[in-house]
Amino acid sequence: MSEVVRVGQRVSCVFLQFDTVNAEARLSLRGTRPAPFRAFAECTAVGQTLQGQVTELVRFPAFVQLTGDIEGLVHLRGLAWSDVEAPREVVRVGDRIAVVVTEVDPERRRVALSRRQALPRSRADRT
Template sequence: MGPDENPELWAFLASLRCGRILDGTVAATERFGVFVALDDGPAHPVFPGVGFITIPELSWTRIEAASDVVAVGQRVACEFLQFDTWNLEARLSLRALRPDPLRDFADRTAVGRRLRGRVTKLVPFGAFVRVADGVEGLVHLRELARAPVENPEDVVGVGDEVCVVVLEVDLLRRRVALSLRRASAPL
């Protein structure tokens, strides 16, 4: 869709600037994101809303589905990210207007600190441990025990409460590296 096909919508979207806050109503939730009917501007000729939020932009934490965060009919305020000229829609972020739990964690947690956490997920290369609200870190296989480990379930299970040491907090890649084996070492 080009500017000639829907000039009013094109002009509205082209006028938006990154960082602007837009209000609207959740019009539809899909497995790939959420359509938002914006209060300002024209309707979309095809989609249920001119605004669109991808799954990662809904929340700072890992979610399974859009319905974990929003519901159809819910009022939302979102930050404008960009004009998607291919789909003729406003790409939006809901999480941008909420505090980032990882940034808060990084500000108050030093590398080397021991923490208690709960194992949330096992993967072939290690175990994820929730160490704060909205913050999960990975204990890599090599950091699970002093002896080599082939399967994380040989050491921990989902739901186990464990003591870990913070190895790294990478805000850019949004990763927290943890160690279970170093937590068992004497102080």
């Protein structure tokens, strides 16, 4: 805790519960700040283009970190205009990519993204 607060420092916090066995109050400093996802959802719109860094590739999706606390998912069909069988065919962990927000679900704290929508479509892909 010494990295967060100092002895004698005045802080605002949220009361969580009182532990009668140990005679201790449970408090939350984080509870006074807006939840990171809620703040993200309030200022992010479907159709918005964002920059992010690919953090993980799994069988079909790729995960892209949008902010320090928020990661979104790009499904396989959203990675490129052409058909790909695995995310590693078009992106690698560490790549910085442009993505378009296709869905923000505040209840489930999920963000769906499309890299494909952020890419120009070539003539060959239109046929």
